[in-house]
Amino acid sequence: IFPGSVDAAGQRATLGVLGGGQLGRMFVHAAQRLGYFTAVLEPDPQSPAGLVSHHHIQTGYDDPSGLAQLSQLCQAITTEFENVPAQALQTLALTRPVAPSAAVVGIAQNRIAEKAHFSACADLSGVSCGPYAVIETLTQLRAVQNERADLLPGILKTARMGYDGKGQVRVKNTDDLTAAWAELGSVACVLEKMLPLTAECSVLVARGWDGQVVSFAPQRNVHVDGILAVTHAYEGNMPPALATRARDAAVSIAQHLGYVGVLCIEFFVVADGSEHGGLVVNEMAPRPHNSGHYTLDACDASQFDLQVHTMAGLPLPQPRQHSPAIMLNLLGDVWFGADGQRREPDWYSVLSLPGTHLHLYGKLDARAGRKMGHLTITGPDILSVKTVAQRAAGLLG
Ligand code: ADP
Ligand code: MG
Incomplete structure (x- = not known):
């Protein structure tokens, strides 16, 4: 599906996404930058992706008329969250290329099936679940x-x-x-x-219809209260041998699934000397992932660019990270001062720090724990990135 192309009936090349959250929004931005039109299917009239898309179909994810409209408008369709009914993807796949497939989304939606899959390819991937x-x-x-x-x-x-x-x-x-x-x-x-975690990391893999695979180096993730807080993406963020194992395992898991699209695999690093050789596979997300947002600012192709390339059948160049990066998630909590009053964070000070890239998702209602945006810090070397990240985190309280 060539970007910017128009068919005989005058219809522009359009890519569709099920779901209207921030992942859909960043997908829409990436698709539009290449010259595609976009369509989002999402019931919320104020959704982050719906607000920026050429077309916004405001129906439920399983509404037959909404799905028919989506496949009518789009030459290929993807999803931005894994809890979309797999049946909806199946219906769309009758008329359009859908990536990832209903079958693999179905596996990722169910921890039982997911773990069974991880176990089935443990010999190949060299990593098992806990x-x-x-x-x-x-x-x-x-x-x-x-x-x-x-x-x-x-x-x-x-x-x-x-x-x-x-x-x-x-x-x-x-x-x-x-x-x-x-x-x-x-x-x-x-x-x-409950495993004694020494660290957590994730790996993003993109695989095309033709089986071509590219991947990003593992990023190290820090969670607070079960929610991603900080991602460290630079050389030396984890022991090199573990990084290589995690990356190889993620690629082989994607291949074993016959996966098409962007896949994120989360791993636990466990205290060494365990029976797991230090690495355990946790879960996978059949879509771009919060831990890969740094790729927008620190790599020459982002996870969303690769999502567009995979679904549209474009080539998949191996992405290159050109800068070390740290990503800070901006949860709704940042919009509340110590007194509990809602306030705007001090963006002026944050943005005057070198190498800060602010991404806000267009959500109006700041609630505790709600993902409102993220801040990526890039710089010439790891030390300066860490220093700026620390100061930014201080400003964001
Ligand atoms: P979610 O779908 O919410 O991301 P996860 O299974 O990834 O669910 O769990 C969220 C977080 O909880 C993990 O990133 C990790 O910090 C912690 N956690 C989950 N499972 C375990 C475990 N078996 N041992 C230790 N910590 C865990
Ligand atoms: Mg998780």
Whole structure:
């Protein structure tokens, strides 16, 4: 699908996205920069992506007429969040190329299927998931309580619909587990052993229809209360041997899935000497990822550029990072002073620091924990990036 092209009926080359959040917004920006028209399907009239797209179809993700409109308008379609009904992608795929496919999104939507996939390609990827058990029924719950004391203390996670630490309960002992499962609505869950993390990292992979694969070096991520807070993207952000293993594992997981599009794989780095050789695969997101936002400012092709290239069948040049970078997530909390009053952050001071790149997503309502934007810091060397990041973080309180 050539950017800027017009078909015989006068229709412009248009790329579509299911979902209207910030990931959709940055996808729209990348597509438009190349000359594509864009269409967003999203019920919220004030969504970050809907606000900047040429077309905004304001219906539910599973609305048949909305989906028909989307496939009518677009030559190829992608998704920006994994909890979009896989059925919607399946419907769209009947008439248009859809990347990633409903099948792989279906796997990424369900921790049970996801872990089964990771285990299936563990020999190939050289990385396995941590110890866990599936709890879908009361019988399984009882069995875990009786036989899997090795998983405690652990974290009970719903198989579906979890994000940013939601749908998770920490469990100390067997009794807690009963209450935790009830608290999560007695739905299908996995119980994971709580691992002694020394670090977390993620790897972004892009794979085209023809099987061509490119990847970014792993970025190291710091989470606070289950939400990404800071991403460190520079050489030496983690031990080189682990970085190589994580990157190779991510590529082989994407290949094993026959994945098309941008895929992000999250890893845990665990205290060495463990049976996992220091690296455990956590989960995957079938889309660009918060931890890859630094690629917009620090690389010659961003994760969103690659998303556009993969779905449109354009070549995938190996992206090159031209600057070390640190990304600070801007949650709604930043808009509230110590007195609890809403205020505008001091952007003047932040933007007077060298190498700061501010991205706000156009959300009006600043709530605690809500992702409002991010700030990427780039610079000539790691030390200056760290220094500026520290000062920016200080200004943002
Ligand atoms: P989400 O879908 O919310 O991103 P994750 O499974 O990635 O869910 O969990 C969110 C965060 O919680 C992780 O980034 C990590 O900091 C912590 N966490 C999750 N599982 C474990 C575990 N088994 N051991 C230790 N920490 C964990
Ligand atoms: Mg996660």
